[in-house]
Amino acid sequence: MRRPRWTCIGWKLLLATALTGAAVAEPTPEGEAQAALPPVSAHPPLVSPMPAGIAELLPPGVRPAGSPSDWVPATDAAAGDGSDAPGWLVERVERATPSGDARERIQVEYTIDRELEVSVREVLRRGGVQLGSVVLMDPVSGAVLAYVSTDPIAFPVTRTYPTASLAKVVTAAAVLRRAPAAAGRDCRYLGSPYTLGPAELVAPSRGGSVDPFWRALANSNNQCFARLAVGDVGAEAMLSEMASVGLLEAPAPGHPAGLFAPVRDALDLGRLGSGLAGSFISPLAAVRLAAVLAHGELVRPHWIAHVQDAEGRSLALPAPEAPQRVWLPELADQLRELLVGVTTQGTARSAFLDARGAPLLGPVRVAGKTGTLSGENPAGVYQWFIGIAPADAPRLAISALVVDGGRGRHSASQIAAEVLHEIFCDSEVCAPERLEARMAAWVQARPDPAPAAEAPLEDGPVDAAELDEMLRLVAGGEVDFPRRLRRNRVRGQIVFELELNRAGEVVALRVDSSNLPAFEKFVSQQVRSWKFTPPTRDGRPVEARARLPISITLN
Template sequence: MKPYFFAKGNVFFRGVVLGLFLTLAPNVGFFFSLPLLSASPVCMGTACRAHAFKKLRDPFQKPSLLNDAEDASLGLSLRLNRLEGGKFVVPFQNGLKTVYTLNPSLQFGMKDYFKKNKVPYGVFVAMDPHSGKILALVEHSSKEPRAKHLALRATYPAASIFKLITASAAIEERQVGPETLIENPHRFRSARTTLADAFAASNNNAFAEVALHYLNIKTLIGYATRFQFNQKIPFELPIQVSQIKTEDSRIGLANLAAGFGDVGLSPLHAALIGSAIANNGAMMTPCLIERVVAASGKAIFECKPKVFATAISAQTAAQLRVMMGLTVTKGTAHKAFKSAWKEPALRAIAIGGKTGSLAGDNPPGKVTWFVGMAPLDDPEVVISALIINSGSKGWKVKASNVAKEGFRAYFDSKAKGAFALARKG
């Protein structure tokens, strides 16, 4: 058995990897590996934390962590299908019990939505922007049913989601605002547009002009770094780094700013970007484990809110939220959300977001994104949705449709007081 270290604040508990590689049931919609352990304090400080993270297996080295576990004779696969108090709970040896942050109603509902619509590849992430708790982590592929870790991979083009970074940099650095007029080349109707309208319409030409007029490549990449591109993100599971590759030229700057750069993004990272904007610029450490409880009933670990990065100021975040609202009311997400008022759960909820679309190659297909939040005046949930269509028959749903359904499911669950779900069948 290999030693493993588990963090509780500054104190690290030593245990052994028990082979508890957890597998969420297929209809729950996510597969992951996580070791649980018994407790005896051995060390303190950042050195042990670094050692602990090194012990996490990298899910991108092999197709299946479960196969990894079986190859290493580490033992058993468990299905996350037990509910206590409206939470997923997994009991372990020595009386330990792990409680997860996931909202079962949202998790099951979005998995069913993906299956019903037979999406080639789909990912849905929901999180609380103030605590960092993951409320849903759903992935599905009708084209490649055994595909794993779709939510953690950064092999998808960021596309126009990167316009969030461009707008952040322009507002924060040069005091540009939503009503600032931007040159709008190659448009017959108007030679200028406001930043807000360019954002809502995801106007590529205007965003290239924003970068060329107000920014440089160093500044833009600096803000991308603040939003954790090219950085490792702390999480219970390894998240593939979202990488930026670009050239220091006017063309490189314009392409990057407009969302055409060589930029990878994972759905979980996309949710964190949205969460920073929802949380006045502060990015919280994401967590999937809410607490670990000993046989005595005492919590030996709890997920506590912790800021791990400050991307932008609260003032910049507020202006971004205004523009994200326009994306939904009159911009690129308007078609998907225009009937939201018919949904009782969404009738009084203001929603904001940013869309993106671009061809990708891993997996190959047309990628659509939606990153958004609600309620817009005081966000309590952030959603990241990704759809990849690899066929030639057109779209059944796009990421904006997925996001709308996700918001509906979340607020419907809240209205019913349901963070618990009696599983069907």
């Protein structure tokens, strides 16, 4: 007997209530608003747009000598007004004018905290790291606070490197969003959890070891995550999730997009989902992924806070991009709690414990993920750590990458742990308030934002009626109801209000009206995994909000 299916009437997405343009701050667990770091201090009036090429100018800490940029440090780059300004890095740069008979000079103020960068470099030096990079970023605004490479020529930040097990963060998010029941299932495996071949894609029926979802993530179990990618997520959803957290695009000017190999079979997908092969990302993309863990929003990294011409007049900066909602805040909270297990009981545990076995950062919990994989160019073992701290009220995202060619003494986890210790701890105590005090000093030093170039204002998700084209369903749409819901004849309607990200994925929904309360939870779970055509307005990708009426008839 054929199982009855539900019928959906009225696929056209109707007009939804538009969001206001007011900025909304994410509340902390205590209910206090978290503000983004402000731009640098007040300056003379705006006169003209920022000169070409400045947006691609890398900060000095990661800029290789002989950089191809037209702009180079001025001969007196370390002198003059602003060089001793509290906190942030200031640099004078210059280039030849089109005629070649003069030099155009400007002053660039970065979001980089000079003292913080000095501390990071000292941690890398003490660890004997010859090839390594560290990025620190405000997860609310995207301001890069420290950006360091030990060797910008041999180990440039503008190159992609093996993603390794950082991919498990994306796989875990895809599981929790699209197949949450799989997260409650134990994983049985034989032999080493890090071995993966065709045979390991099939779970053994007995024997071996068993990991729950949290432990498989904490210990970076390749077998378990490969099976989740293959059996519960799928290739299309896996790549869609990676796109939603920005891994398939350039994270900032001058930086490459992630590289992803074709998924030809189940083993390819398993390796991609576990991080064993198939993907490469830059350190900036990695810290951007870490920042999504804060509030479920994708932010655009930036490191230029203000630009002045030779007469001290402010030049216009591009308007900052609004954060893009990619996960529900509840999902970000759930992932952070799972990833605390990495630093307390998993692969980064030894780095985040002191010599007595006590937490290195005291009450400051860190949600993080490690990754280790051999690679080339340069050759060696690539060790990653990304994290967000404090895990309970996120204010700082970190990415550390170390290539251990057998010479270094510290792993990426140890480097990250020591950097965070420098930030959150003094000689006596560790406390989240140390970071808050530092941020308060930044706020006092930078009371007024520098002017920004005019740009269209984003008012949050765009009304479906204002999009360039009608939204169309491209994935999902058919659901088999469980037996408990098929017992009686049913006729009714559930109207959802959806919020879509720029990839057309459902990131939030609520029931607007319904006369089928028994069906609401089940249908909501199904709709969350649906995908629509990417919404655009005036040719630009946007987030969208729309109403979706679903009529259900069961005979």
